[in-house]
Amino acid sequence: MGYVVCGGCAMQVRTANWNAGGAIPCPVCERGVEVVVFPAAMRPVAGNPPEAIVTGEEASCYNHAANRAAAACDGCGRFLCTLCDIPVSNLRVCPSCFETGKGGVLEQVRLTERTNFDTIALALVTLPMPLCWLIIFTTPAALYFAIKHWNDPSPLFPRGKWRQWLTVAIAILQVILIVSLVVFIVRMQGGNR
Amino acid sequence: MNRRLLLPRESGLFRYAELWLDGAEILYVNSSRFSERYSRFQIADIQALVVTEFALWNPLRSASLGLSFFFTLLLLILAPGAWAWWAVVPGIWLVFALFDVARGPRCRLVLHTAVSTVTIEAARTMKQANQAVPVLRALITSVQGELSRDGMTITPPIRSAGDVPVVKNTPLLQRVLFGMLVAHAGILAALFFAKQMENGLGLSFTLLAAEIVMGVIAFNRRREVGIWVAALSMVTAILATVDAGVLGFSMTKSWIEFFRAVDRGGVRPENIEWLWLREQTVARAIWHAVVGLSGWVAWLINKEPDAE
Ligand SMILES: [Zn+2]
Numbered sequence: 001m002g003y004v005v006c007g008g009c010a011m012q013v014r015t016a017n018w019n020a021g022g023a024i025p026c027p028v029c030e031r032g033v034e035v036v037v038f039p040a041a042m043r044p045v046a047g048n049p050p051e052a053i054v055t056g057e058e059a060s061c062y063n064h065a066a067n068r069a070a071a072a073c074d075g076c077g078r079f080l081c082t083l084c085d086i087p088v089s090n091l092r093v094c095p096s097c098f099e100t101g102k103g104g105v106l107e108q109v110r111l112t113e114r115t116n117f118d119t120i121a122l123a124l125v126t127l128p129m130p131l132c133w134l135i136i137f138t139t140p141a142a143l144y145f146a147i148k149h150w151n152d153p154s155p156l157f158p159r160g161k162w163r164q165w166l167t168v169a170i171a172i173l174q175v176i177l178i179v180s181l182v183v184f185i186v187r188m189q190g191g192n193r
Numbered sequence: 194m195n196r197r198l199l200l201p202r203e204s205g206l207f208r209y210a211e212l213w214l215d216g217a218e219i220l221y222v223n224s225s226r227f228s229e230r231y232s233r234f235q236i237a238d239i240q241a242l243v244v245t246e247f248a249l250w251n252p253l254r255s256a257s258l259g260l261s262f263f264f265t266l267l268l269l270i271l272a273p274g275a276w277a278w279w280a281v282v283p284g285i286w287l288v289f290a291l292f293d294v295a296r297g298p299r300c301r302l303v304l305h306t307a308v309s310t311v312t313i314e315a316a317r318t319m320k321q322a323n324q325a326v327p328v329l330r331a332l333i334t335s336v337q338g339e340l341s342r343d344g345m346t347i348t349p350p351i352r353s354a355g356d357v358p359v360v361k362n363t364p365l366l367q368r369v370l371f372g373m374l375v376a377h378a379g380i381l382a383a384l385f386f387a388k389q390m391e392n393g394l395g396l397s398f399t400l401l402a403a404e405i406v407m408g409v410i411a412f413n414r415r416r417e418v419g420i421w422v423a424a425l426s427m428v429t430a431i432l433a434t435v436d437a438g439v440l441g442f443s444m445t446k447s448w449i450e451f452f453r454a455v456d457r458g459g460v461r462p463e464n465i466e467w468l469w470l471r472e473q474t475v476a477r478a479i480w481h482a483v484v485g486l487s488g489w490v491a492w493l494i495n496k497e498p499d500a501e
């Protein structure tokens with residue numbers, strides 16, 4: 001198991017310096033490196049998997065104890081062999097997560113990332129305010145994101161809707177401001193004529 | 194949902210990272226605020242943690258601190274009269290640079306499993322790593338047991354993962370903020386009794402700007418500090434914004450009057466006649482004292498349950 005490297009220079013850390021109870025200076029970049037190794041590391045895993053486990057101590061598939069682990073499920077994190085590894089769009093999931101996903105847990109399984117359109121909308125409606133002419137473009141975009149993604153699910157960390165409400169409120173204020181400005185300018189020019 | 198935050202959130206302006214204990218998994222959240230990624234690691238599968246320490250001082254950090262300090266001082270000393278108030282801009286930069294230095298040496302924490310190697314952004318300073326590693330280590334050994342230094346023997350686990358203590362946040366930012374409010378009130382009171390109130394206006398303007406920024410950041414960390422501390426952070430930001438508006442208005446108005454008086458000729462006025470000087474100083478001192486002290490009380494009340 002030679003993958004443990006110094007985080008500063010990628011130099012391999014000698015096994016004698018593992019679990020040393022503290023940091024040991026890297027011989028190359030002299031940064032302190034602390035390596036804590038756990039029993040799971042003593043289950044060797046092969047680089048190219050011909051499936052079958054040879055020594056019985058290797059990292060094995062959660063479902064097939066005789067097969068080598070080749071990936072981790074994006075739904076539950078369990079190790080999978082090449083048989084159990086089901087590609088779903090850009091994810092790799094285990095058979096049980098694939099199945100339960102159909103019953104409504106699919107969001108949970110899919111959730112390896114989330115785009116926070118509510119935050120994007122709020123940023124779009126507030127950040128360009130100092131460059132006032134820019135809001136002609138950014139405020140409609142902010143409203144679009146806020147409304148289009150109004151009901152985006154967020155099962156892992158519930159977010160509430162205050163960002164969307166705030167976006168809409170600020171956008172309305174901006175529209176009122178722009179309209180009154182236009183009316184004011186038009187009246188001024190009318191008065192000059 | 195039985196999920197526990199293992200460490201206080203590590204956050205910046207456009208990023209944050211968290212480590213959660215979620216059943217038999219560690220859930221790692223890495224967010225840019227606009228989008229976030231979730232990774233799950235079965236505790237039984239974690240093979241190693243590697244912490245590499247990085248020196249605190251690098252050219253960028255030294256330059257940031259040096260330049261912000263230089264420009265703040267330059268504007269405070271050399272700028273004529275009212276222009277000195279522009280020292281607020283490098284002053285805010287200086288405050289951030291000082292906070293950055295106060296966080297101490299940085300680090301990289303890497304987590305290994307048999308199939309992945311992930312840099313954990315939830316611990317970016319040695320202080321955080323020194324909190325994170327013992328917690329993660331206790332969790333992992335509670336499931337896997339402990340490996341001897343030679344890698345030959347495994348001591349079986351002695352306690353269950355549920356008993357592993359999590360790291361409570363010490364709300365330094367909030368304490369600094371509320372301390373600053375009380376100090377600000379104290380300075381205003383001293384100037385009031387010394388009949389030097391006009392000398393506090395520039396300082397108040399700088400401090401109000403800092404209070405707005407810190408209040409918003411403190412409110413943003415509301416999940417770690419309890420509802421009262423969070424609410425008072427928000428109250429601080431709002432009151433400081435209103436107050437800065439009043440101060441800005443009175444400043445502008447007073448200057449306009451001053452320049453008009455100069456324009457009119459005749460006897461040149463010796464001093465600017467500050468609008469609402471007494472009223473705004475008293476109001477400012479009172480709200481700073483009340484909010485600052487309430488903040489400390491709220492923090493002390495919030496601290497109690499953690500001590501159990
Ligand atoms: Zn190195």
Ligand SMILES: [Zn+2]
Binds near residue numbers: 097
């Ligand atoms: Zn799964």
Ligand SMILES: [Zn+2]
Binds near residue numbers: 062084
């Ligand atoms: Zn399998």
